[in-house]
Amino acid sequence: MSAPPPPVLEARGLVRSFGGVRAVDGVSLAVRAGELLALIGPNGAGKTTCFHLIGGQLRPEAGTVRLAGRDITGLPPPRIFRAGVGRTFQITATFGSMTVRENVQMALLSHAQRLFGLWRPARRQMRAEAEALLARVGMAEQAERASGVLAYGDLKRLELAIALAGRPRLLLMDEPTAGMAAAERRALMALVARLARESGLAVLFTEHDMDVVFGHADRVLVLDRGRVLAEGTPEAVRADPRVRAAYLGGVAA
């Protein structure tokens, strides 16, 4: 008899406070391969902080983060990247002095451990792979543009391509579709869902748009003032009276 494989991401009892206020207060969650887990909650609920705790941008004060069973708590972001975590940021972060393609090439080169080359131009390396990734997120035509001048929605797409360049097992997406039109949102989330199904990627994402959440998440976890309020299938969460009271009230009605 074999034990079921551990979830790709398993966080237990995460705590982090800022100046006495507990932004994240004992959050536990798990995401399995091929699964999309949505983290929702009102502004300031602690979603982004959770992402930072998992991605290594912040150190938890208590709690553990395991990736496929391996403890990665408190590791610095580069090591967490190498362990197989890709992420996008709520406030987009790209390399402004590079073109869109070069941004992706940078991530590919890093993943391939080819950062210390001194001679061959970077822009000629891993170009096809970068273009394939850009095509996937629908950014192929913009490959030559400076990333600093992109529209917000395009930046989000670029970030997704960058995050995917590391061939992650776990994808963290902090508001991946903010700034996009409705049709674009659906397309992007459909792409992510397909990736998850096809390659067993585990996805943790936050989103304020409830159509996106309930249309694509396998499970939903509701955060309020740093604590888990409810967790379950979209239907169960939608039906949960506490959630309705605290948060969904007007929206889902």
Add this chain to the structure above:
Amino acid sequence: MDSGLLARRSLLRRSAAAVAVAAAAPLAAPAIARAQAAAGGAAGPIRIGEINSYTAIPAFLQPYRNAWLMAQDEVNAQGGIHGRRLETVFRDDAGRPEDAVRHAGELVNVERVHLLAGAFLSNVGLALSDFANQHRRLFVASEPLTDALVWSRGNRFTFRLRPSTYMQCAMLVEEAAKLPARRWAIVAPNYEYGQSAARWFKELLARARPDVQFVAEQYPALGRIDAGATVQALAGANPEAIFNVTFAQDLTNFVRQGNTRGLFERRHVVSLLTGEPEYLLPLGDEAPEGWIVTGYPYADLDNPRHNAFREAYRRRFNEEPRCGSVVGYDTVTAIATMLRRTGGATGTDAMIEAMRGLRFPTAFGTAEVEFRAIDHQSTLGAFVGKTALRDGRGVMVDWRYADGAKYLPPDEVVRQMRPQSAS
């Protein structure tokens, strides 16, 4: 397109062109200069290339250059050297030896000077001396005091006018040894000159007076003395006498704090260079009294040659000559005398031959000075005396001329210090 942008662009183009010219000019200039030099021919002027730290040490070097030009004009007014005018091309090394070397290259190769001269800082002097050695040119070092210049790093091409650190220390030790003091303290700027002065003073005094001991030594950074703390540290050791090597602004600050804190009360002070007007005058009515110093009593030195020099200098520049003035004047006099000796020939070997053992008169009006063949050091001396206040300024009193020839080590010692190749 608006005119502002246009103007900007043409400005940009012009400035870009200016930059290009700035970078390219030194590369293009030599051809022209060569042509000029060739046209000058043998009867043209005799050119001296003079390199000094004009912007770094203006207080000494402005009077120096003034007197230099005065001496040169006098030579030329008397018909020059066998009919050839004396000309000087001045360069500012800003206190950087590497720049001095670059200027030397320019003076020799572009300006086609016949010999090099100058230098105030010891390291500039050494750099130029090495350049002279490498390029086989005569270098008449006017001011740099380091002993290395003519001894441990001496070479065939370098001569030095001023009495060296060793010589001036020896002059002062002669007086210091007569003092009853046994407990001595030293304050010297933290660089080669200060360190060698301190070393020689200790060595020579210990030889003359085996009973003395040195109870404190302070080496403040040059130009940045923390005078209060330094004075206190010296006072704390309670010496009977102090040997001071600081000069310029360090000296001023040291004296002020020392006066305020009574450091000099009931203590003997022996001090290098402090009698030079460059350093004594800025002290104004706070100039110390009774220090034993080397220097230049410009106002009281009374002999025909010096009086004429002082008069001419006053008339032309409307100020009193400084020690730097004498150094500049004497350097030109020495070079002119040497050139008369070669018969106006400007070959380096001929000039070196003429420099060795050359005797020339100094603006001090004291005995003739000789460039010793043995080590290329001149026997120019310095005045040793005491400081005093007169009309609210520092002056030297009870002074005597210490002839440099008497303050040099025995010949065999000198020969040992000097490299074989330098003879």
Add this chain to the structure above:
Amino acid sequence: MDALILQALNGLASASSLFLVASGLTVIFGVSRIVNFAHGSLYMLGAYLGWTLVTRFAGGGAPGPLGFWGGVLLAALAVGLIGVAIEVLLLRRLYRAPELFPLLATFGVVLIVQDLALWAWGPQDLLGPRAPGLHGAVELPLLGLRFPRYELFLIALGPVVLGLLWLLFRRTRFGLLIRAATEDREMVGALGVDQRALFTGVFFLGAVLAGLAGALQLPRESVNLHMDLAVIVEAFVVVVVGGLGSLGGAFLAALLIGELHAFGILVFPRITLVLVFLVMAVVLVLRPHGLAGAAPAAVPPGAPGAAEPVIRPAPLALRRFALAVFALACALPSVLGDYALSVFADFAVFVLFAMSLHLLMGPGGMASFGHAAYFGIGAYAAALLAHHLAAPMAAGIALAPLAAGLAGLAFGWFCVRLSGVYAAMLTLAFAQIAWSVAFQWVEVTGGDNGILGVWPDAWARDRRVFAWLALALSAGGTLLLLRAIHAPFGYALRALRDSAPRAAAIGIPALTVRWLAFAFAAGLAGLAGALFAYGKGSVFPTLLAIPRSVDALLMVLLGGVRTVTGPIWGALAYAGLSEQLVRATDHWRLLLGLAIVALVLFFPEGLAGAARRWWEARESDGRR
């Protein structure tokens, strides 16, 4: 015991003086982020103007009608107005230029003031009058020790000024705005406050403090032309050790340095040369933001990157141009005279030196105020090999970059852990420590008399051959740097500069990449240094001194820190300009300063930046 108390009091007096200068500097920096090199010049002007106002308006040396204190205060106000003029005429136009660019402008001001002061007040040191009522020394109550009155006055003045500034900052609207702007410049702009007036006001305040500090030195120090540079470095050390923008920190740092100086003199009389830099290095290693400075509010992950231009492969026309220039450079030595050849070699050296610094400043986004350390270490490595081991030139040239690179690894390990001006000042501290080793270790390095006789091997002794050699090595090094900038390593550096959180999230090890970049740049600077040593035939501590570091900075900024090849043009322009001016006129400092100021005003993006803009404008015109 008495001696210790007196020494402690001396330390306090120096600390007060230091604090006065540093307070103005830290206030200016806190608000404007300008590294104001001219602060020392303002201090010097305060002393000179104070001297004139106090002595000249009566004659005979006695204090004039203003009296001593009136003269001092008026001098401080006058310097304040000069500060305002500098801000309004010059710096105001540069707030949007790349960081550190205003440093270039203030350096131009330093040069201008040096020449003007010489012209106005003459070369001789001036002696200010003693302060009325504060002559001589007094017996200290209880202790029974004698101590100068004026020093006691200074000891009291430091805390008083600190208190007044504290009141100004806490109790007035102006002060409130200054504090707000120190913490968050953008926010004040958003509040609808007139930033220009605020900056001008801050400059006035800072300059008044500098002028006051200078004028207050009249009774204790001579007024001389070296005051500016003597004070500026130390003032910066105090500001950085205290924590940028922090007045309390500056006060603490001044105390620390003043006291360490006073007691250091008792224990190690030769230590004054490096003490402040040792202190700064230790403090910064232990506390990366100084004693009282806080880490800047953690940059939120994904803050928008600086508006750095995209680096693209050079357009064909530019590459052709570069090839033509290189071909010309190769051909040039065959027609040049001896001196021109040596200048040519110097230029080649400076190009490589500037390019190596640019790797750190441009793609690396790290400033270095101490790049001369590696230049000098390379030069000394070559010279020591030649002097002590009679090694051939090839060995010197091969080992110099290695030595400098190792020094880069050692120093860089600490520097890359810091950011911004703190990191830059740590590089300065290390450079000064290296300098003091070269200066004080006389048995090995020859001290300030340097090492002579470092001439090239016979085959390269011909100036023409040496010029080609210098060109080949400089071009080789430059090519290596250019390739590195376009290679993954350069991309990784830029990635770290553009967005640290993004770079971390895709696995770029920040410290390692920066550290290696540091060593790489140091190694190439060392190569430049070795070439320079053989070209001049000698090495001196001046090769590692601050002015040489400043030269490199100026070349990079002048050429354009946000361009790839700018430093080449910056090096040629700066070296060419100074070479020409020094030969042409005694007033080369004035003219060089004016030239720098003009270049800064007309080309705020540097020469190559302006050329690029011109090129892009032409391209888009052509398309239209």
